[in-house]
Amino acid sequence: MSSGNDHVSGLAASIRAATESETFDLAGHSQSNIQTTMTDAFSEPLPLNDMIRITFVTGAGKLGRQKYDEGAAKALTSTLRNLGFEEDRGASCVVECAGSFKLQHDTGKNLKTVVVFPKITAGTGGADGGVAGVASLSLAGGSDNVAPIPEGSPEHMVTVSSVAVFEKMLKSKCPSWAQKKGCLAALVCSKEIVEALDATLMSGTPLTDVEQDLYDAVPPGSLANKEAHVKKEMQTQVEEGKLTNLEKDILLHQNGERLGTLTLEIEESVREKKPKKTEKLKAMKEKAEARKKLLEDIVPKAPHRLRNEPEITKLRAELRPLQKMEDDTKGRLLSVKETATLARKDEILEEIEALEVSFILGSTTCKEFFSFSCNTYCTWANFLLCLSH
Numbered sequence: 001m002s003s004g005n006d007h008v009s010g011l012a013a014s015i016r017a018a019t020e021s022e023t024f025d026l027a028g029h030s031q032s033n034i035q036t037t038m039t040d041a042f043s044e045p046l047p048l049n050d051m052i053r054i055t056f057v058t059g060a061g062k063l064g065r066q067k068y069d070e071g072a073a074k075a076l077t078s079t080l081r082n083l084g085f086e087e088d089r090g091a092s093c094v095v096e097c098a099g100s101f102k103l104q105h106d107t108g109k110n111l112k113t114v115v116v117f118p119k120i121t122a123g124t125g126g127a128d129g130g131v132a133g134v135a136s137l138s139l140a141g142g143s144d145n146v147a148p149i150p151e152g153s154p155e156h157m158v159t160v161s162s163v164a165v166f167e168k169m170l171k172s173k174c175p176s177w178a179q180k181k182g183c184l185a186a187l188v189c190s191k192e193i194v195e196a197l198d199a200t201l202m203s204g205t206p207l208t209d210v211e212q213d214l215y216d217a218v219p220p221g222s223l224a225n226k227e228a229h230v231k232k233e234m235q236t237q238v239e240e241g242k243l244t245n246l247e248k249d250i251l252l253h254q255n256g257e258r259l260g261t262l263t264l265e266i267e268e269s270v271r272e273k274k275p276k277k278t279e280k281l282k283a284m285k286e287k288a289e290a291r292k293k294l295l296e297d298i299v300p301k302a303p304h305r306l307r308n309e310p311e312i313t314k315l316r317a318e319l320r321p322l323q324k325m326e327d328d329t330k331g332r333l334l335s336v337k338e339t340a341t342l343a344r345k346d347e348i349l350e351e352i353e354a355l356e357v358s359f360i361l362g363s364t365t366c367k368e369f370f371s372f373s374c375n376t377y378c379t380w381a382n383f384l385l386c387l388s389h
Contacts (some may be wrong), residue, residue, distance in 0.1 A: 012040035015054060021093070023055040023113075027067035031075035038079040045119040051095045052118070059112030073103065076114050084119075089217050090160030091117050092152055096168040097161070147210040148193050158183060159190040160217040163225050170230065176303075177237045177247045184230045191223045238294070245300035255292045262288060308355040315355075319348045 011024065015037075026034060046052075058073040059065065069075070077087065080101050088100040097117045104113045149156045158166060174180045197207060197215045207215060237243070238251070262285040269278040322345040329338060 012037045015041040016046060018046070018052060018054060019048065021053045021055070023057065025057045026069075026072050026076070027057070027060075027064075029069065029072065031069055031071050034069070034072055034075040035079045038076055039083065042080065042083050042085070042116070042118055045098075045121045048118075048120040051093050051098060051120060053093050054116040054118060056114045056116065057111050058114055061110035064110075073112065073114055077101065077103070080116065085116070088162050088165060090157075090162060090219070091115070091165070092157045092161070093117065094157060094169070095120065096165050096172065100165075148197070148214055149190065155186050155190065158186055158226070159194075159223070160214070160219075162219060163222055163229070166222075166226050167229060170233065177234055177243055180230055180234045180237070184227065184234070187223055187227050187230065190218075191227070194218050194223065238298075241298040242301055243298055244303045246303075248295060248298055248300050252292070252295050255288060255295060259285065259288050259292065312352055312355050315348050315352050319345065319352075322348070 015024065056076060058076060059068045085099050085101055087102060088097065089102050091097040091100040091102050099119045101114055101116045104115055106113060149159055157169065170183060174183050194215065197211055200207060262281055266278060266281045266285065269281055322342060326342055326345065
């Protein structure tokens with residue numbers, strides 16, 4: 001932790017020089033000093049490619065309270081607002097949260113802090129990071145030390161972020177229909193967790209500290225709004241034909257099952273002589289048939305790039321001349337040099353396979369596929385995300 005006795009200009013310089021998450025103690029700083037420091041530190045974006053969190057200690061418990069200016073937090077946050085920063089209780093250490101801050105109370109250390117996610121010069125991250133693996137929530141619930149949803153995880157980001165930040169994350173981190181499906185599954189699980197916490201409170205049972213933190217961090221009505229937004233984006237993606245071959249096959253399979261069910265229900269309704277029900281079911285079947293035609297007419301798009309694609313492309317380029325050499329030398333004995341050269345081919349194939357597998361097994365989604373405990377809907381989304389890459 002950096003000392004609070006630094007000269008103001010020196011503190012601002014230290015903040016701007018930070019390349020990783022850092023904590024600064026504002027003990028001994030007056031409100032005017034804090035305002036000047038924040039202005040000097042955050043008027044311009046920090047020259048960073050990745051997001052970091054800058055934490056300022058603005059208050060303490062009874063024993064350390066006298067070290068801090070009573071208006072330290074207010075001076076800090078008001079200055080940030082004047083610089084265009086916004087308060088977001090669900091902000092996390094991702095580039096989409098650049099230009100936001102949140103107030104926290106560390107009950108363990110009995111410290112009051114303001115966490116700042118600065119504006120940075122970098123753009124948004126790659127499409128396959130972050131929320132690509134969000135469908136892995138657990139309904140096991142929290143304990144005194146374990147949060148229901150781990151803070152900083154993709155699940156936590158989509159759960160507690162503001163709707164505006166969430167929409168940015170969905171666009172940059174979940175470009176494919178399958179990823180949006182996984183994100184929707186995570187939101188469904190989060191909603192169940194929050195509803196369970198709400199039921200606990202309604203029964204008169206107090207929440208643990210970590211449960212209360214999560215409950216307080218979820219903006220009222222935000223999960224329903226996020227669900228509606230994701231569903232709308234998924235529908236738009238289908239209507240615009242932006243599906244991979246796998247996604248198209250899965251949707252056609254779902255549609256086929258739906259049509260089969262409706263056909264059986266119509267036959268049963270006719271036997272039972274229920275004309276109104278039959279008419280309603282036929283209308284539903286017509287919509288399902290129209291959707292089938294829409295899906296069948298879609299020309300599948302290429303899958304989104306893997307995180308390791310540059311390395312894989314480089315290895316495939318190295319592989320091509322070796323493959324040609326192997327083809328040209330078939331039917332004759334190889335020289336010692338040729339044998340040694342072609343040995344590299346197997347190494348390259350193994351490296352490519354390792355990179356492809358590491359992408360799948362490296363995601364939270366696939367790691368927890370068999371231990372997933374939310375519901376079958378989320379499990380299906382997990383499986384879908386594993387297959388989509």
